[in-house]
Amino acid sequence: MKQFLLIVLSFFCLHVSATDDPKMLIRELNKKFRAVQDYTARVRMEFDIPGVKMNTMNGKVFFKRPDRFRIRTKGIFFLPKQNPMQNMSSMLLDTNSYTSIISGYEVVNNKRCAIVNIIPLTSSNELILGKFWIDVKDPKVYKTQITTRNNGTIDTESFYSTNSSVNLPDKVVIMIETKKIRMSKMMSADIGRKSQDKAKLDEVETGTITLSFSGYKINTRFPDSELERNED
Amino acid sequence: MREFIAILQNELIKTIRRPRSFIGFIVIAFICLMLQGAFYQDGKEIMSAVTGQFDNLFNIQGNILNGNLICFIVLQTLIVQMPLLVAFVTGDLISGETASGSIRFLLTTPAGRTKVLIAKWLSGLMYTLLLLLLLGIFALFVSRAIFGVGDLMALNSEGLTIIRADDINWRWGLAFLIAFLSLSVVASLGTMLSCIMDNSITPIVTVMATIIIFTIIGMFDMKTFDVIKPFLFTTHMISWRSLFEDPVPVKSIIISCSILLLHIVSFLGVAIYYFKRKDITT
Numbered sequence: 377m378k379q380f381l382l383i384v385l386s387f388f389c390l391h392v393s394a395t396d397d398p399k400m401l402i403r404e405l406n407k408k409f410r411a412v413q414d415y416t417a418r419v420r421m422e423f424d425i426p427g428v429k430m431n432t433m434n435g436k437v438f439f440k441r442p443d444r445f446r447i448r449t450k451g452i453f454f455l456p457k458q459n460p461m462q463n464m465s466s467m468l469l470d471t472n473s474y475t476s477i478i479s480g481y482e483v484v485n486n487k488r489c490a491i492v493n494i495i496p497l498t499s500s501n502e503l504i505l506g507k508f509w510i511d512v513k514d515p516k517v518y519k520t521q522i523t524t525r526n527n528g529t530i531d532t533e534s535f536y537s538t539n540s541s542v543n544l545p546d547k548v549v550i551m552i553e554t555k556k557i558r559m560s561k562m563m564s565a566d567i568g569r570k571s572q573d574k575a576k577l578d579e580v581e582t583g584t585i586t587l588s589f590s591g592y593k594i595n596t597r598f599p600d601s602e603l604e605r606n607e608d
Numbered sequence: 609m610r611e612f613i614a615i616l617q618n619e620l621i622k623t624i625r626r627p628r629s630f631i632g633f634i635v636i637a638f639i640c641l642m643l644q645g646a647f648y649q650d651g652k653e654i655m656s657a658v659t660g661q662f663d664n665l666f667n668i669q670g671n672i673l674n675g676n677l678i679c680f681i682v683l684q685t686l687i688v689q690m691p692l693l694v695a696f697v698t699g700d701l702i703s704g705e706t707a708s709g710s711i712r713f714l715l716t717t718p719a720g721r722t723k724v725l726i727a728k729w730l731s732g733l734m735y736t737l738l739l740l741l742l743l744g745i746f747a748l749f750v751s752r753a754i755f756g757v758g759d760l761m762a763l764n765s766e767g768l769t770i771i772r773a774d775d776i777n778w779r780w781g782l783a784f785l786i787a788f789l790s791l792s793v794v795a796s797l798g799t800m801l802s803c804i805m806d807n808s809i810t811p812i813v814t815v816m817a818t819i820i821i822f823t824i825i826g827m828f829d830m831k832t833f834d835v836i837k838p839f840l841f842t843t844h845m846i847s848w849r850s851l852f853e854d855p856v857p858v859k860s861i862i863i864s865c866s867i868l869l870l871h872i873v874s875f876l877g878v879a880i881y882y883f884k885r886k887d888i889t890t
Contacts, residue, residue, distance in 0.1 A: 449669075452759040454769050457664070526664055527665060
């Protein structure tokens with residue numbers, strides 16, 4: 377009986393240490409990132425940015441490791457400067473540039489996720505703190521919170537289905553805290569309309585950009601020119 | 609009817625041939641080309657003043673500085689100037705002839721005074737239409753040829769609205785139609801004052817002063833002015849801008865157009881009333 381309890385206890389300890397080790401989680405995650413050299417996919421973009429009215433757009437996304445990301449579409453659209461689809465893999469792959477700790481656990485989309493904090497080792501790094509909610513059973517990033525020196529904090533939430541084995545989400549919701557865009561009457565030549573309440577303009581609101589991906593084509597080795605070319 | 613057409617033809621030729629009419633065409637072409645040149649040279653810097661406030665958060669992808677945006681900016685810039693050019697020609701349609709004495713000869717034709725006045729008013733509207741067509745060619749088509757076609761980033765005091773390039777041509781068409789309606793109000797006001805006053809300068813200056821004062825009132829956010837604003841035709845003259853909102857406020861555009869039409873009918877009515885009873889002594 378004692379032997380049995382010892383075996384059970386040691387097994388339990390081993391399991392706990394695996395889910396408690398951020399490096400192990402990141403290593404598992406990086407294996408999936410390394411499996412994807414490039415991908416293309418169709419993307420549908422929905423925008424809800426304070427002070428900006430913009431219709432939903434469709435386009436095509438191109439990605440090449442380590443961090444070459446391009447959405448090709450006709451027309452104007454906004455993307456956050458800290459785009460997690462572009463730089464999340466490169467951020468995590470460079471394991472010598474940061475230290476990682478688990479600051480807690482949280483259930484996200486019915487998955488028990490470890491909150492892995494990434495702290496850069498050099499003070500000159502653009503990244504101040506990266507928080508990644510990683511599924512402890514099948515390592516995938518479900519949520520991120522990236523705080524950078526110049527671009528503030530950006531939150532994302534990812535949803536997976538068909539390409540979850542290679543860590544490619546079907547939907548990414550990017551949340552950015554921003555003040556409402558202000559345009560002076562003189563600049564907009566919008567005479568006859570009342571200017572906006574200044575107090576309201578100073579309120580910080582959350583803007584969201586939702587990227588829905590479909591039709592992933594992985595490791596097709598498309599030429600670099602696809603990343604440069606404009607949509608006709 | 610034949611008499612009326614003959615007078616109208618005559619008035620059109622007179623209006624177009626006057627040197628001051630050409631000033632309008634030259635000014636429009638000059639302003640458009642000047643702005644296009646400035647945007648071609650420094651456009652990115654100018655646009656960074658607009659996009660600067662979200663530069664640290666977002667990358668704006670796509671061609672912002674395109675022909676549609678230049679046309680939008682040119683049209684906004686000409687809010688004040690275009691009515692002045694129209695007033696310059698329509699403000700002395702009657703008073704100019706009264707001052708020179710040629711009105712007596714004009715009224716010896718078998719057509720009645722109302723027909724003569726309407727022919728003059730229509731020739732003023734035709735001139736306005738020509739000005740707008742020229743503006744359309746320079747501001748929209750030349751800008752598109754230089755800067756290309758693309759989504760319009762329409763600026764208003766509430767922020768930005770991105771209008772997709774494939775959803776914009778009908779908006780431009782209606783915007784120019786509303787602009788024509790707006791300028792027709794100015795042409796009608798000019799014609800009315802031209803009937804009331806006997807020298808050619810006073811009606812022109814009065815129309816210009818009215819537009820400048822009304823525009824200034826519209827620019828200030830003051831409670832006193834807020835009461836007056838809905839009654840000023842200049843407030844409704846810029847309703848073309850509403851076509852570049854999403855969703856388009858159809859009701860407010862219809863109300864504004866109705867108010868503009870009401871102004872045209874009123875000004876023309878007063879003009880006919882005065883002109884029919886006018887004592888021609890020169």
